[in-house]
Amino acid sequence: MDELDSAPQNGHEDVASVISCSKSSDEVLNKSMQRVAKWSAGPAGTGNALIQGDNLAALKLLTKTHANKVKCVYLDPPYNNGESYQHYFDSMGHEEWLKSVSDRLEQIKLLLREDGSVWISIDDSELHYLKVAADAVFGRVNFVGTIVWERRTTRENRKVLSRNHEYLLVYSKKISAWSKVRNSLPLTDEVKDRYKNLDADPRGPWQSVSANVQDGHATPQQYYSLRAPNGRLHSPPKGRCWGFPEQRMLEEIAKNNVWFGRDGNAVPRLKQFIANRKAGLTPETLWRAEDVGTTSQAKKHLLALFKEISIFDTPKPEHLIQRILEISTNPGEIVLDPYLGSGTTAAVAHKMKRSYLGIEIGDHIKTHCAHRLQQVVAGESGGISRSIDWKGGGGFDFYRI
Ligand SMILES: C[S@@+](CC[C@H](N)C(=O)[O-])C[C@H]1O[C@@H](n2cnc3c(N)ncnc32)[C@H](O)[C@@H]1O
Incomplete structure (x- = not known):
């Protein structure tokens, strides 16, 4: 019996009351998702949601409730690098992978506000194919730029070239609207x-x-x-x-x-x-590890969070996501991450008082994401917490499709 089945009956609340926006969509969602109290935290109905299931199905459901409402989408899909990680496989045919991401981008476009933006993590292998595919969805005119993130500071000697960086492809739904609302960064x-x-x-x-x-x-x-x-x-x-x-x-x-x-x-x-000085700093396209962290720092943070369970292999550092949300959102606005992994985006959005929707197909949405978010609600002190004086509070609802 899994945790959903063992959750108390009163844990199966009306999802519509929490994350839907109209009565007809309540009915649609209510048939498809169940709230699980055991994996939720804080008061119900905050608008923050972790959704377990395939993200294409979940995104389609969300178009009934959140069309034109999401301010920022962060995607960290499997990079299709042939690896087999502990929590997911990262190996698809190239065409199949590209189609799968494109299909999701099509749905994401429907969810985005006119002044919203999309940030996609990717490495060298698929970057250029993904750029062409994303251009086809959002239009080349709405391409904002490519950010280089220094993901490691040590040399990878097992490889022919030590790949110390990866990328963020950034798109807006409508460049003229986004360029008016894009935030500057605080002075360093x-x-x-x-x-x-x-x-x-x-x-x-x-x-x-x-x-x-x-x-x-x-x-x-x-x-x-x-x-x-x-x-x-x-x-x-x-x-x-x-x-x-x-x-x-x-x-x-x-x-x-x-x-x-x-x-x-x-x-x-x-x-x-x-x-x-009215404006802060215009964001640059080179994001250094000393400013936004590395993969190994993100793993160390997870080690401190999950002492008894296996570590998640490919987390992003909280400071990286913080910078994305600083540039693209304001408190109260909705952030969506359809490949939630270990829950970094939800944790950062929660601490930064953004509203969030996180989708993850694997069972680690319970063992890692929900567990992590429960600690965040209780005032967890790692990641960006100290720099923003995070003391805890708020809540989120866990749903299963
Ligand atoms: C690279 S990881 C994301 C890591 C995340 N950014 C973090 O900081 O932990 C990609 C995640 O996408 C999930 N995933 C892959 N295909 C999915 C799908 N169709 N629906 C939902 N989640 C999916 C995998 O299970 C994995 O956890």
Whole structure:
């Protein structure tokens, strides 16, 4: 008898009350899914769901309840690398694999909000085929970019080439809508360190930027000799002009917005205050292990989480998923992961107060995902927890198709 059968009868609640959005879809889902109290946690009806079953079937069901509602989909499908892992096989014919992912992307497109995005983990072997297949689903115009993730920092000596990185293919449902809502990343310590306060300015730390610009579109008013407060004259270098006409530059000097160095003799530069900086950092396409973690760090985290059960072979680090969700979602928005694995996306979404739907076919959705999420609800302290001061709370529902 499996855990579903041994779950208490009152654990078979109406799935529709939790994850569906209309009465007719309640009926559809209610026939197809059962809530299992034993593998759920916290109050029912939070909107967070772990769904055990084939993801194509589950995605089709979700189109009845969540069409145009999902803000971000993260997919980490088996890479079709011929490996046989402890919890799943990763070996299909190439065409069969490609069709299987394409079929799922078609359903995912129906679930995405207009300003939603899709992030697909993949390695070298199938990357280029997958790009063409995903272009066919989302349209080349909606391709956002390819991110390179440094998944290991040690050399893999058994291979001809040590593959230290893999990829994230990023698509939007509609590029014009997504580019308006895409979040910047928080300033890093390295960027913050560039801002100093060399003159104890009461407006706080600042960095200096060039006061002269390339003279391609210059007006005649931008060419002049600028007199510094100490009387020294400065001219822009050849091929450049001042960024402001003389009158405006003198006003900026009067407002203490121009820096002439500690001794007042340096080439003038403009002060840019950290307090005036509106945007964070534009995400780059190279994601270093030191910023988003490695596969082996993810495994160490799982070792701490699951002391008595077998380790999951291919987890992603929580910091990697955190960065994806920081860029693509805001608190309360819905995240979907149809290849949930050990539950990383659900755990990160939960800690970041996003709503989530995770689908996984294997029994490790109970032993790993539900078990992990129960620990998260109880305030688990690994992964991203310390950096965001996670203390626990919330809940999720476990369903079986
Ligand atoms: C690479 S792993 C995902 C790892 C995950 N990102 C993590 O951090 O743990 C791929 C997962 O997809 C699951 N899977 C494969 N085919 C599936 C299907 N048709 N429906 C649902 N899950 C599937 C496998 O069982 C496996 O757990």
